[in-house]
Amino acid sequence: MKILYIHQYFKTPSEPGGTRSYWIAQALLNKGHDVTMITSASNFKDRVTSIKIDGIDVIYIKEEYSQDMSISRRLKSFFYFMIKSTIIALNQKNVDIVFATSTPLTVGFPALILKWFKKKPFIFEVRDLWPEVPIQMGAMKNKLVKSIAISFEKIIYRNAKHVIALSPGMREGVLKYLNKEKTSMIPNMSKIDQFFPRLKNKEFAEKIGLNNNTFKVVHFGSLGLANGADTIIESAKLLKNDDSIEFVFIGGGSTEYQLKERCKEYELNNVLFLGRFSMKDTSEIVNICDVSIVSFSDIPILYTNSPNKLFDSLSAAKPIIVNSAGWTKELVENENCGFYVDPNKPQQLVEKIRLLQQSPELVTVMGENARILAENVYDKNILCNQVVKVIEDFS
Numbered sequence: 001m002k003i004l005y006i007h008q009y010f011k012t013p014s015e016p017g018g019t020r021s022y023w024i025a026q027a028l029l030n031k032g033h034d035v036t037m038i039t040s041a042s043n044f045k046d047r048v049t050s051i052k053i054d055g056i057d058v059i060y061i062k063e064e065y066s067q068d069m070s071i072s073r074r075l076k077s078f079f080y081f082m083i084k085s086t087i088i089a090l091n092q093k094n095v096d097i098v099f100a101t102s103t104p105l106t107v108g109f110p111a112l113i114l115k116w117f118k119k120k121p122f123i124f125e126v127r128d129l130w131p132e133v134p135i136q137m138g139a140m141k142n143k144l145v146k147s148i149a150i151s152f153e154k155i156i157y158r159n160a161k162h163v164i165a166l167s168p169g170m171r172e173g174v175l176k177y178l179n180k181e182k183t184s185m186i187p188n189m190s191k192i193d194q195f196f197p198r199l200k201n202k203e204f205a206e207k208i209g210l211n212n213n214t215f216k217v218v219h220f221g222s223l224g225l226a227n228g229a230d231t232i233i234e235s236a237k238l239l240k241n242d243d244s245i246e247f248v249f250i251g252g253g254s255t256e257y258q259l260k261e262r263c264k265e266y267e268l269n270n271v272l273f274l275g276r277f278s279m280k281d282t283s284e285i286v287n288i289c290d291v292s293i294v295s296f297s298d299i300p301i302l303y304t305n306s307p308n309k310l311f312d313s314l315s316a317a318k319p320i321i322v323n324s325a326g327w328t329k330e331l332v333e334n335e336n337c338g339f340y341v342d343p344n345k346p347q348q349l350v351e352k353i354r355l356l357q358q359s360p361e362l363v364t365v366m367g368e369n370a371r372i373l374a375e376n377v378y379d380k381n382i383l384c385n386q387v388v389k390v391i392e393d394f395s
Helices: 020-030 071-090 105-118 132-136 143-159 168-174 202-207 230-238 256-266 279-288 300-304 308-315 327-334 346-357 360-376 380-393
Strands: 002-006 034-041 048-053 056-062 097-101 122-126 162-165 183-185 215-220 245-250 271-275 291-294 320-322 338-340
Touching (some): 002 020, 002 071, 002 105, 020 034, 020 056, 020 097, 071 105, 097 105, 122 168, 162 168, 168 183, 168 300, 215 279, 215 346, 230 245, 245 279, 245 346, 279 308, 291 346, 308 320, 320 327, 320 346
Parallel strands (some): 002 034, 002 097, 097 122, 122 162, 162 183, 320 338
16 A cells, blocks of 8 residues: 655654654555655755655655744645645545654645545544634744635545544544544653663763753753743743752753743853753753753643653653643652653742752652653554554545
8 A cells, every 4th residue: 555644844763753644654654555745845946845754655855944934934834735736636646545643734735636636545644733723823924824724624524534643632623523433642752772771871961061960850852931930930030049050951942042031141051051952862852851841831732742751751760740730630640750840930840849859759759650661562563553543544
């Protein structure tokens, strides 16, 4: 079977960013299917570049995108990719089924066109509830634009053979328009062979400027508006005079500059911004750290999130502090692998960090519980096979 896979932000393990689509594609290849990935990149000379990567036929459309862009520039990027990917999709031969994964919602457009004009079925994967996320975050204010976006969302869901949602809350959002049997919940994945507990690499720590004698709290991944990382800086301010605790940021995004400026304003020496790394080096840094924090802005729609960093932290056997009052709060509390803190009360984060710093046995227990969960429930091999089954069942 030939699967046409559409994902605007496809990443391989050698690149910074989420790799869910890479692992799903690998699982499909292992089942004997052919996978063609349509995605975007800005580092190619030609407008369209085709490359074979680990068995995947990847078609790169030259289109820039980053979290540092303005909202208007991002919207242009979404629109241009939508049009270009549709043209390329229509020219693909012998496609059996299309698998389109958001965000943005516009990746569903080429799938719709192939269904309407070539009778090709498609499965849609919901990684965030668009357009509700930009609406609640204030990025989509025009009433007409909102109405069009919501109508487009309904059209995509109702034309899909099946919809996969990445969290219980996302599935609830989809169920406003579909019957339950037409949906599945398959969350993000733990990469237990990529993130795992081992001896800390002290030489690597020194090389990148980390102090081997501090208790480290790591936040890795995007630093966009949705991540609300400014609340972490407020907690760091409260710990300004405690040189035994450090906050480590891996990744980047639209708020990175403002966060750094706030650290300068507060004269903080306990916050380090290390930048972007490959998965291998990110894993090394997370292993060096003691606790992982998964941060989001206090906006109800973001309670439905299914963040990669949560599942990678489980794999890495780290206690996890979440500040989103949704299913991730229930997960870390019910499984005794972390804590929830109110994002509007930075003192709560300080208290939990100090508790873990002073309780190495608690760090060990929570880390072991996290790893067990990663291996037995959220391992990518388990969840990728679930996705493959959906694709095969509805092709």
